[in-house]
Amino acid sequence: MNYHVPIMVREVVEYMAVKEDEVYCDCTVGGGGHLCALLKETRHARFIGIDCDPDAIRYAEQVLAPYSDRCSLIEDNFINIGLILKQHRVSSIDGVLFDLGVSYHQLTTPERGFSFEREGELLMNMSPSSDTLRDKLLRTSRDELLNILKKYGDVRQYRRIGAALYEQRRNVSTTSDIRYIVEEHMKGRYKKKNLHRVFQALRIWVNDELMNLRRGLNEAYHALKSGGRIVVISYHSGEDRIVKHTFREWAKHARLTVFTKKVKRPGQQEVEHNPRARSARLRAGEKCVCC
Ligand SMILES: C[S@@+](CC[C@H](N)C(=O)[O-])C[C@H]1O[C@@H](n2cnc3c(N)ncnc32)[C@H](O)[C@@H]1O
Known part of the structure:
Protein backbone atom coordinates (compact mmCIF):
# COMPACT_ATOMS: atom_id res chain seq x y z
CA MET A 1 0.00 0.00 0.00
CA GLN A 106 0.23 7.77 10.00
CA LEU A 107 -3.52 8.05 9.63
CA THR A 108 -4.08 4.44 8.61
CA THR A 109 -1.65 2.64 10.91
CA PRO A 110 -3.93 1.57 13.78
CA GLU A 111 -1.15 1.36 16.40
CA ARG A 112 -0.39 5.06 15.91
CA GLY A 113 -3.82 5.98 17.25
CA PHE A 114 -4.68 8.76 14.76
CA SER A 115 -7.94 7.38 13.44
CA PHE A 116 -11.40 6.81 14.83
CA GLU A 117 -11.96 4.17 12.16
CA ARG A 118 -9.17 1.91 13.46
CA GLU A 119 -8.78 0.89 17.06
CA GLY A 120 -5.44 1.86 18.55
CA GLU A 121 -3.78 3.08 21.71
CA LEU A 122 -4.06 6.75 22.71
CA LEU A 123 -0.82 7.88 21.09
CA MET A 124 -1.34 10.32 18.13
CA ASN A 125 2.17 11.72 18.54
CA MET A 126 4.08 12.09 15.27
CA SER A 127 7.39 11.94 17.12
CA PRO A 128 7.93 9.17 19.69
CA SER A 129 9.81 11.65 21.86
CA SER A 130 6.80 13.92 22.38
CA ASP A 131 3.84 13.42 24.71
CA THR A 132 1.06 11.04 23.71
CA LEU A 133 -2.66 11.74 23.77
CA ARG A 134 -2.87 9.73 26.99
CA ASP A 135 -0.17 11.90 28.64
CA LYS A 136 -1.97 15.05 27.56
CA LEU A 137 -5.41 13.85 28.66
CA LEU A 138 -4.13 12.99 32.13
CA ARG A 139 -2.68 16.48 32.58
CA THR A 140 -5.38 18.62 30.98
CA SER A 141 -8.06 20.73 32.64
CA ARG A 142 -11.72 20.66 31.70
CA ASP A 143 -11.54 24.18 30.26
CA GLU A 144 -8.47 23.42 28.18
CA LEU A 145 -10.09 20.34 26.67
CA LEU A 146 -13.28 22.22 25.80
CA ASN A 147 -11.25 25.02 24.28
CA ILE A 148 -9.23 22.60 22.14
CA LEU A 149 -12.32 20.93 20.72
CA LYS A 150 -13.81 24.33 19.92
CA LYS A 151 -10.71 26.10 18.64
CA TYR A 152 -8.90 23.32 16.76
CA GLY A 153 -11.87 21.24 15.62
CA ASP A 154 -14.88 23.57 15.53
CA VAL A 155 -16.62 20.57 17.13
CA ARG A 156 -20.39 20.80 17.36
CA GLN A 157 -21.59 20.23 20.93
CA TYR A 158 -18.01 20.62 22.14
CA ARG A 159 -19.19 21.39 25.70
CA ARG A 160 -21.11 18.15 26.11
CA ILE A 161 -18.48 16.00 24.36
CA GLY A 162 -15.53 17.72 26.06
CA ALA A 163 -17.11 17.41 29.51
CA ALA A 164 -17.77 13.68 28.98
CA LEU A 165 -14.26 13.10 27.70
CA TYR A 166 -12.83 14.97 30.66
CA GLU A 167 -14.88 12.91 33.13
CA GLN A 168 -13.76 9.67 31.47
CA ARG A 169 -10.13 10.69 30.82
CA ARG A 170 -8.68 8.20 33.30
CA ASN A 171 -10.77 5.30 31.97
CA VAL A 172 -10.24 5.65 28.22
CA SER A 173 -7.49 3.50 26.77
CA THR A 174 -8.20 3.18 23.04
CA THR A 175 -9.40 5.30 20.13
CA SER A 176 -12.61 3.23 20.16
CA ASP A 177 -13.28 4.39 23.74
CA ILE A 178 -13.10 8.00 22.55
CA ARG A 179 -15.29 7.24 19.56
CA TYR A 180 -17.87 5.67 21.87
CA ILE A 181 -17.93 8.74 24.16
CA VAL A 182 -18.31 11.13 21.22
CA GLU A 183 -21.12 9.07 19.66
CA GLU A 184 -22.89 8.66 22.98
CA HIS A 185 -22.85 12.38 23.73
CA MET A 186 -23.73 13.66 20.27
CA LYS A 187 -27.23 14.50 19.29
CA GLY A 188 -28.47 14.51 15.73
CA ARG A 189 -26.74 13.82 12.42
CA TYR A 190 -23.20 14.32 11.14
CA LYS A 191 -21.65 11.86 13.61
CA LYS A 192 -18.82 10.93 11.28
CA LYS A 193 -18.02 14.56 10.52
CA ASN A 194 -17.96 15.39 14.22
CA LEU A 195 -15.78 12.37 14.99
CA HIS A 196 -13.37 13.56 12.33
CA ARG A 197 -13.32 17.01 13.92
CA VAL A 198 -12.74 15.67 17.44
CA PHE A 199 -9.84 13.49 16.30
CA GLN A 200 -8.34 16.30 14.24
CA ALA A 201 -8.53 18.71 17.19
CA LEU A 202 -6.87 16.19 19.52
CA ARG A 203 -4.11 15.53 16.97
CA ILE A 204 -3.36 19.24 16.51
CA TRP A 205 -3.20 19.60 20.29
CA VAL A 206 -1.00 16.54 20.90
CA ASN A 207 1.52 17.63 18.26
CA ASP A 208 1.47 21.37 19.02
C1 LIG B 1 1.31 15.41 4.70
S1 LIG B 1 2.75 14.55 5.25
C2 LIG B 1 3.96 14.99 4.07
C3 LIG B 1 3.87 14.18 2.83
C4 LIG B 1 5.01 14.41 1.87
N1 LIG B 1 5.02 15.75 1.33
C5 LIG B 1 5.02 13.40 0.74
O1 LIG B 1 5.15 13.80 -0.43
O2 LIG B 1 4.89 12.20 1.00
C6 LIG B 1 3.24 15.51 6.63
C7 LIG B 1 4.50 15.01 7.31
O3 LIG B 1 4.98 16.07 8.12
C8 LIG B 1 5.52 15.55 9.31
N2 LIG B 1 5.49 16.63 10.30
C9 LIG B 1 4.41 17.24 10.82
N3 LIG B 1 4.77 18.18 11.70
C10 LIG B 1 6.14 18.18 11.72
C11 LIG B 1 7.11 18.94 12.44
N4 LIG B 1 6.76 19.89 13.30
N5 LIG B 1 8.41 18.67 12.20
C12 LIG B 1 8.78 17.71 11.32
N6 LIG B 1 7.90 16.95 10.63
C13 LIG B 1 6.59 17.19 10.83
C14 LIG B 1 4.64 14.37 9.63
O4 LIG B 1 5.32 13.44 10.44
C15 LIG B 1 4.32 13.82 8.24
O5 LIG B 1 5.19 12.78 7.89
Whole structure:
Protein backbone atom coordinates (compact mmCIF):
# COMPACT_ATOMS: atom_id res chain seq x y z
CA MET A 1 0.00 0.00 0.00
CA ASN A 2 1.14 3.57 -0.68
CA TYR A 3 2.81 5.38 2.21
CA HIS A 4 1.31 8.67 1.04
CA VAL A 5 0.07 10.17 -2.21
CA PRO A 6 1.66 13.63 -2.56
CA ILE A 7 -0.74 16.48 -3.25
CA MET A 8 -0.43 19.33 -5.80
CA VAL A 9 2.97 18.06 -6.99
CA ARG A 10 2.92 20.03 -10.23
CA GLU A 11 2.20 23.27 -8.36
CA VAL A 12 4.93 22.54 -5.78
CA VAL A 13 7.51 21.93 -8.52
CA GLU A 14 6.41 25.07 -10.34
CA TYR A 15 6.59 27.37 -7.30
CA MET A 16 9.82 25.90 -5.89
CA ALA A 17 11.49 26.44 -9.31
CA VAL A 18 14.61 24.52 -8.22
CA LYS A 19 17.90 25.41 -9.90
CA GLU A 20 21.10 23.46 -10.32
CA ASP A 21 23.77 23.79 -7.63
CA GLU A 22 21.42 25.31 -5.04
CA VAL A 23 20.28 23.92 -1.67
CA TYR A 24 16.64 23.26 -0.72
CA CYS A 25 14.78 21.96 2.29
CA ASP A 26 11.65 19.81 2.52
CA CYS A 27 10.48 20.27 6.13
CA THR A 28 7.85 17.50 5.98
CA VAL A 29 9.31 14.55 4.06
CA GLY A 30 6.53 12.01 4.77
CA GLY A 31 6.70 9.36 2.05
CA GLY A 32 9.17 11.48 0.06
CA GLY A 33 6.78 12.09 -2.86
CA HIS A 34 7.32 15.85 -3.17
CA LEU A 35 11.01 15.51 -2.43
CA CYS A 36 11.42 12.88 -5.15
CA ALA A 37 9.65 15.11 -7.69
CA LEU A 38 11.94 18.02 -6.76
CA LEU A 39 15.07 15.85 -6.91
CA LYS A 40 14.12 14.76 -10.41
CA GLU A 41 14.00 18.38 -11.56
CA THR A 42 17.77 18.82 -11.36
CA ARG A 43 20.92 16.70 -11.38
CA HIS A 44 23.03 18.64 -8.90
CA ALA A 45 20.78 20.59 -6.52
CA ARG A 46 21.13 19.42 -2.90
CA PHE A 47 18.24 18.69 -0.58
CA ILE A 48 17.76 18.39 3.15
CA GLY A 49 14.63 16.53 4.21
CA ILE A 50 13.21 16.77 7.72
CA ASP A 51 10.48 14.75 9.42
CA CYS A 52 9.86 14.23 13.12
CA ASP A 53 8.46 10.73 12.49
CA PRO A 54 11.11 7.97 12.32
CA ASP A 55 8.75 5.83 10.16
CA ALA A 56 8.80 8.57 7.51
CA ILE A 57 12.57 8.91 7.56
CA ARG A 58 13.06 5.13 7.31
CA TYR A 59 10.64 4.87 4.40
CA ALA A 60 12.05 7.90 2.56
CA GLU A 61 15.59 6.56 2.95
CA GLN A 62 14.55 3.56 0.86
CA VAL A 63 12.56 5.47 -1.75
CA LEU A 64 15.20 8.17 -2.15
CA ALA A 65 18.22 5.84 -2.02
CA PRO A 66 19.14 6.61 -5.67
CA TYR A 67 19.61 10.27 -4.66
CA SER A 68 21.47 9.69 -1.38
CA ASP A 69 24.57 11.55 -2.65
CA ARG A 70 22.65 14.84 -2.72
CA CYS A 71 19.81 14.31 -0.27
CA SER A 72 20.20 14.13 3.53
CA LEU A 73 17.27 12.97 5.65
CA ILE A 74 16.98 14.09 9.25
CA GLU A 75 14.59 13.00 11.99
CA ASP A 76 13.74 16.19 13.84
CA ASN A 77 11.11 18.86 14.33
CA PHE A 78 11.16 21.47 11.58
CA ILE A 79 11.30 24.24 14.18
CA ASN A 80 14.99 23.27 14.45
CA ILE A 81 15.69 23.96 10.77
CA GLY A 82 18.30 26.65 11.59
CA LEU A 83 20.31 24.27 13.77
CA ILE A 84 19.96 21.40 11.28
CA LEU A 85 21.30 23.53 8.44
CA LYS A 86 24.21 24.68 10.59
CA GLN A 87 25.08 21.07 11.42
CA HIS A 88 25.13 20.36 7.68
CA ARG A 89 27.31 23.42 7.03
CA VAL A 90 24.58 25.11 5.01
CA SER A 91 24.47 28.85 5.64
CA SER A 92 21.23 29.55 3.72
CA ILE A 93 18.78 27.82 1.41
CA ASP A 94 17.13 28.64 -1.92
CA GLY A 95 13.73 27.18 -1.20
CA VAL A 96 11.69 25.52 1.53
CA LEU A 97 8.57 23.37 1.44
CA PHE A 98 6.03 22.60 4.18
CA ASP A 99 3.32 20.02 3.44
CA LEU A 100 1.57 20.07 6.81
CA GLY A 101 -0.61 17.62 8.71
CA VAL A 102 -0.37 13.85 8.76
CA SER A 103 0.58 11.30 6.14
CA TYR A 104 -1.72 8.56 4.90
CA HIS A 105 0.58 6.06 6.61
CA GLN A 106 0.23 7.77 10.00
CA LEU A 107 -3.52 8.05 9.63
CA THR A 108 -4.08 4.44 8.61
CA THR A 109 -1.65 2.64 10.91
CA PRO A 110 -3.93 1.57 13.78
CA GLU A 111 -1.15 1.36 16.40
CA ARG A 112 -0.39 5.06 15.91
CA GLY A 113 -3.82 5.98 17.25
CA PHE A 114 -4.68 8.76 14.76
CA SER A 115 -7.94 7.38 13.44
CA PHE A 116 -11.40 6.81 14.83
CA GLU A 117 -11.96 4.17 12.16
CA ARG A 118 -9.17 1.91 13.46
CA GLU A 119 -8.78 0.89 17.06
CA GLY A 120 -5.44 1.86 18.55
CA GLU A 121 -3.78 3.08 21.71
CA LEU A 122 -4.06 6.75 22.71
CA LEU A 123 -0.82 7.88 21.09
CA MET A 124 -1.34 10.32 18.13
CA ASN A 125 2.17 11.72 18.54
CA MET A 126 4.08 12.09 15.27
CA SER A 127 7.39 11.94 17.12
CA PRO A 128 7.93 9.17 19.69
CA SER A 129 9.81 11.65 21.86
CA SER A 130 6.80 13.92 22.38
CA ASP A 131 3.84 13.42 24.71
CA THR A 132 1.06 11.04 23.71
CA LEU A 133 -2.66 11.74 23.77
CA ARG A 134 -2.87 9.73 26.99
CA ASP A 135 -0.17 11.90 28.64
CA LYS A 136 -1.97 15.05 27.56
CA LEU A 137 -5.41 13.85 28.66
CA LEU A 138 -4.13 12.99 32.13
CA ARG A 139 -2.68 16.48 32.58
CA THR A 140 -5.38 18.62 30.98
CA SER A 141 -8.06 20.73 32.64
CA ARG A 142 -11.72 20.66 31.70
CA ASP A 143 -11.54 24.18 30.26
CA GLU A 144 -8.47 23.42 28.18
CA LEU A 145 -10.09 20.34 26.67
CA LEU A 146 -13.28 22.22 25.80
CA ASN A 147 -11.25 25.02 24.28
CA ILE A 148 -9.23 22.60 22.14
CA LEU A 149 -12.32 20.93 20.72
CA LYS A 150 -13.81 24.33 19.92
CA LYS A 151 -10.71 26.10 18.64
CA TYR A 152 -8.90 23.32 16.76
CA GLY A 153 -11.87 21.24 15.62
CA ASP A 154 -14.88 23.57 15.53
CA VAL A 155 -16.62 20.57 17.13
CA ARG A 156 -20.39 20.80 17.36
CA GLN A 157 -21.59 20.23 20.93
CA TYR A 158 -18.01 20.62 22.14
CA ARG A 159 -19.19 21.39 25.70
CA ARG A 160 -21.11 18.15 26.11
CA ILE A 161 -18.48 16.00 24.36
CA GLY A 162 -15.53 17.72 26.06
CA ALA A 163 -17.11 17.41 29.51
CA ALA A 164 -17.77 13.68 28.98
CA LEU A 165 -14.26 13.10 27.70
CA TYR A 166 -12.83 14.97 30.66
CA GLU A 167 -14.88 12.91 33.13
CA GLN A 168 -13.76 9.67 31.47
CA ARG A 169 -10.13 10.69 30.82
CA ARG A 170 -8.68 8.20 33.30
CA ASN A 171 -10.77 5.30 31.97
CA VAL A 172 -10.24 5.65 28.22
CA SER A 173 -7.49 3.50 26.77
CA THR A 174 -8.20 3.18 23.04
CA THR A 175 -9.40 5.30 20.13
CA SER A 176 -12.61 3.23 20.16
CA ASP A 177 -13.28 4.39 23.74
CA ILE A 178 -13.10 8.00 22.55
CA ARG A 179 -15.29 7.24 19.56
CA TYR A 180 -17.87 5.67 21.87
CA ILE A 181 -17.93 8.74 24.16
CA VAL A 182 -18.31 11.13 21.22
CA GLU A 183 -21.12 9.07 19.66
CA GLU A 184 -22.89 8.66 22.98
CA HIS A 185 -22.85 12.38 23.73
CA MET A 186 -23.73 13.66 20.27
CA LYS A 187 -27.23 14.50 19.29
CA GLY A 188 -28.47 14.51 15.73
CA ARG A 189 -26.74 13.82 12.42
CA TYR A 190 -23.20 14.32 11.14
CA LYS A 191 -21.65 11.86 13.61
CA LYS A 192 -18.82 10.93 11.28
CA LYS A 193 -18.02 14.56 10.52
CA ASN A 194 -17.96 15.39 14.22
CA LEU A 195 -15.78 12.37 14.99
CA HIS A 196 -13.37 13.56 12.33
CA ARG A 197 -13.32 17.01 13.92
CA VAL A 198 -12.74 15.67 17.44
CA PHE A 199 -9.84 13.49 16.30
CA GLN A 200 -8.34 16.30 14.24
CA ALA A 201 -8.53 18.71 17.19
CA LEU A 202 -6.87 16.19 19.52
CA ARG A 203 -4.11 15.53 16.97
CA ILE A 204 -3.36 19.24 16.51
CA TRP A 205 -3.20 19.60 20.29
CA VAL A 206 -1.00 16.54 20.90
CA ASN A 207 1.52 17.63 18.26
CA ASP A 208 1.47 21.37 19.02
CA GLU A 209 0.86 21.84 15.32
CA LEU A 210 -0.11 25.50 15.23
CA MET A 211 2.72 26.62 17.50
CA ASN A 212 5.21 24.56 15.45
CA LEU A 213 3.90 26.10 12.25
CA ARG A 214 4.38 29.68 13.54
CA ARG A 215 7.90 28.91 14.71
CA GLY A 216 8.76 26.79 11.68
CA LEU A 217 7.72 29.51 9.21
CA ASN A 218 9.83 32.13 10.96
CA GLU A 219 12.87 29.88 11.28
CA ALA A 220 12.57 28.87 7.62
CA TYR A 221 12.24 32.49 6.52
CA HIS A 222 15.48 33.36 8.31
CA ALA A 223 17.22 30.44 6.62
CA LEU A 224 16.10 31.55 3.14
CA LYS A 225 18.40 33.48 0.81
CA SER A 226 17.12 36.64 -0.84
CA GLY A 227 15.11 35.42 -3.81
CA GLY A 228 14.51 32.06 -2.08
CA ARG A 229 11.09 30.44 -2.34
CA ILE A 230 8.68 29.29 0.37
CA VAL A 231 5.77 26.95 -0.40
CA VAL A 232 3.23 25.82 2.20
CA ILE A 233 0.36 23.36 1.82
CA SER A 234 -2.11 23.25 4.72
CA TYR A 235 -5.20 21.16 5.36
CA HIS A 236 -6.89 22.96 8.24
CA SER A 237 -8.37 26.45 8.35
CA GLY A 238 -6.36 27.32 11.50
CA GLU A 239 -3.12 26.43 9.72
CA ASP A 240 -4.01 28.30 6.55
CA ARG A 241 -4.95 31.38 8.58
CA ILE A 242 -1.47 31.40 10.14
CA VAL A 243 0.21 31.06 6.73
CA LYS A 244 -1.98 33.75 5.18
CA HIS A 245 -1.39 36.25 7.99
CA THR A 246 2.34 35.53 8.18
CA PHE A 247 2.76 36.01 4.42
CA ARG A 248 0.63 39.16 4.54
CA GLU A 249 2.73 40.61 7.37
CA TRP A 250 5.98 39.83 5.52
CA ALA A 251 4.58 41.35 2.32
CA LYS A 252 3.51 44.51 4.20
CA HIS A 253 7.11 45.05 5.28
CA ALA A 254 8.49 44.27 1.81
CA ARG A 255 10.04 41.03 3.05
CA LEU A 256 8.10 38.65 0.78
CA THR A 257 6.55 38.76 -2.67
CA VAL A 258 3.42 36.64 -2.46
CA PHE A 259 2.72 34.62 -5.63
CA THR A 260 -0.65 33.31 -4.49
CA LYS A 261 -2.79 36.40 -3.93
CA LYS A 262 -5.66 33.94 -3.94
CA VAL A 263 -4.97 30.59 -2.27
CA LYS A 264 -4.41 27.68 -4.70
CA ARG A 265 -6.65 24.62 -4.44
CA PRO A 266 -6.18 21.25 -6.14
CA GLY A 267 -8.02 20.71 -9.40
CA GLN A 268 -11.19 18.65 -9.63
CA GLN A 269 -9.37 15.80 -11.33
CA GLU A 270 -6.85 15.50 -8.48
CA VAL A 271 -9.62 15.52 -5.86
CA GLU A 272 -11.51 12.81 -7.75
CA HIS A 273 -8.36 10.75 -7.91
CA ASN A 274 -7.31 11.45 -4.32
CA PRO A 275 -10.19 12.69 -2.10
CA ARG A 276 -7.72 13.53 0.69
CA ALA A 277 -6.56 16.43 -1.50
CA ARG A 278 -9.90 18.25 -1.18
CA SER A 279 -8.93 20.31 1.89
CA ALA A 280 -5.47 21.28 0.58
CA ARG A 281 -4.61 24.98 0.27
CA LEU A 282 -1.29 26.08 -1.18
CA ARG A 283 0.43 29.44 -0.65
CA ALA A 284 3.80 30.45 -2.07
CA GLY A 285 6.14 33.40 -2.09
CA GLU A 286 9.67 34.64 -2.66
CA LYS A 287 11.91 36.38 -0.13
CA CYS A 288 12.52 39.94 -1.25
CA VAL A 289 16.01 40.70 -2.49
CA CYS A 290 16.49 43.58 -0.06
CA CYS A 291 16.09 41.30 3.02
C1 LIG B 1 1.31 15.41 4.70
S1 LIG B 1 2.75 14.55 5.25
C2 LIG B 1 3.96 14.99 4.07
C3 LIG B 1 3.87 14.18 2.83
C4 LIG B 1 5.01 14.41 1.87
N1 LIG B 1 5.02 15.75 1.33
C5 LIG B 1 5.02 13.40 0.74
O1 LIG B 1 5.15 13.80 -0.43
O2 LIG B 1 4.89 12.20 1.00
C6 LIG B 1 3.24 15.51 6.63
C7 LIG B 1 4.50 15.01 7.31
O3 LIG B 1 4.98 16.07 8.12
C8 LIG B 1 5.52 15.55 9.31
N2 LIG B 1 5.49 16.63 10.30
C9 LIG B 1 4.41 17.24 10.82
N3 LIG B 1 4.77 18.18 11.70
C10 LIG B 1 6.14 18.18 11.72
C11 LIG B 1 7.11 18.94 12.44
N4 LIG B 1 6.76 19.89 13.30
N5 LIG B 1 8.41 18.67 12.20
C12 LIG B 1 8.78 17.71 11.32
N6 LIG B 1 7.90 16.95 10.63
C13 LIG B 1 6.59 17.19 10.83
C14 LIG B 1 4.64 14.37 9.63
O4 LIG B 1 5.32 13.44 10.44
C15 LIG B 1 4.32 13.82 8.24
O5 LIG B 1 5.19 12.78 7.89
